[in-house]
Amino acid sequence: MSYCLAVSVNEGLIFCSDSRTTQGVDRISTYSKMFRFGRDGQRQFVILAAGNLSTAQATMSRVKLDIRDQAAINLMNVATVQQAADYLGDLSLNEQCRHGERDGRQCTFIIGGQIAGSEHEVALVYAEGNHITTSTDTLFLQIGESKYGKPILDRILQPETTLETCALCSLVSMDSTMRSNLTVGPPVEVLVYRTNSLVLDGYQKLEADSAFLREIGRAWDERLKAAFHLMPSLNWIEPDQSLPIDKSITR
């Protein structure tokens, strides 16, 4: 399993991914799921991958080869992030179908970035090759094990949230996911892209022994428990809601 997410706010983009890959419970390995492509000052792309490892690897080497060979369509000549998402979807679908039955070889991607002269954007590319983007109401996209880490993103992220807060929120979301699903694990990679910078210089890789990663986990656990213990007591309940037990099915 994997967990990757991207956040798009006014100030720019956040990308965050874990690095654990599992084939069953006894083949656990570590692979980066974050790939960066760009020409400083012109265009920058970040791709996150979740799903079948061989599909992800084959798709990413295709992307690199197309750039090297200056293919008719490649990340260095697409006009928009959405065109890049279509291109990525086509490559991924080709890889999945190459060996017959697609089942088990599905892979989903998040691609985001900015091309000089246009806005920063993020898209989620489904295994079928189609994609969706963020909106002013939907500021983040997730792939892989997305549920455990979603509630905090739902509560905190706003279009005007600062990139630092978005990055912290993404790391808390990642921490909750790693705590609840053992197949999601470090190193955790985070990339902060400030809109119109057109450079990918805000990269962090947090290893399992990272004091910062430990501190995030410890601090969030402590604050969450403290928050819970500040909740109103059940005695607060209105008497009229205290219904008598329905005896019709008891004897």
Add this chain to the structure above:
Amino acid sequence: MSYCLAVSVNEGLIFCSDSRTTQGVDRISTYSKMFRFGRDGQRQFVILAAGNLSTAQATMSRVKLDIRDQAAINLMNVATVQQAADYLGDLSLNEQCRHGERDGRQCTFIIGGQIAGSEHEVALVYAEGNHITTSTDTLFLQIGESKYGKPILDRILQPETTLETCALCSLVSMDSTMRSNLTVGPPVEVLVYRTNSLVLDGYQKLEADSAFLREIGRAWDERLKAAFHLMPSLNWIEPDQSLPIDKSITR
């Protein structure tokens, strides 16, 4: 979708369930998923159901008929909660198979309670009819949409946690789930069973307009946001973890 959970701690048991049933997005209805059976002073059982509605309803009416008809095996004569779980699993599997193909008719149950002279217990009954119980390390069982609401349960529940705190934690877990999945919704039913009481008198039904339910949601949202904003800043990060971007794949 549904979300039901049961918690087993030293002081007793908590059962909590939502009441929304969906068949596609345009057929949303309300059904209680909590069923109570017992003889005061002798034995008490609570059953929670998630999955196919017709299987759940048919299984529950079978349970009621078997009690009325004093069948060879029924909830009023089983020796243990685990035997009750086996019985429930058999009924459920029969119902699923009655119409041929089981697909789409799966249903999972949680059954818990106490029989005079033995400990209180909870079991999760899979669609296949087998079951698992709680343990001193695993204090809660969930069925249906379980992921959004799991992190808070993981963090708060301990064997010595009071029933009131367990009930509040279950309601917070339910609130997080309802907020992230529209197919989980009120009324929310909560039942608090104090061990050795052998009566089911701690029942609450919280309607959509319940001020208490609203207060739980509001208070938790507020406290969670406050907790997040107390997190250490990203500037805390060690400089040595700030790696230069890998240029090998950029041009």
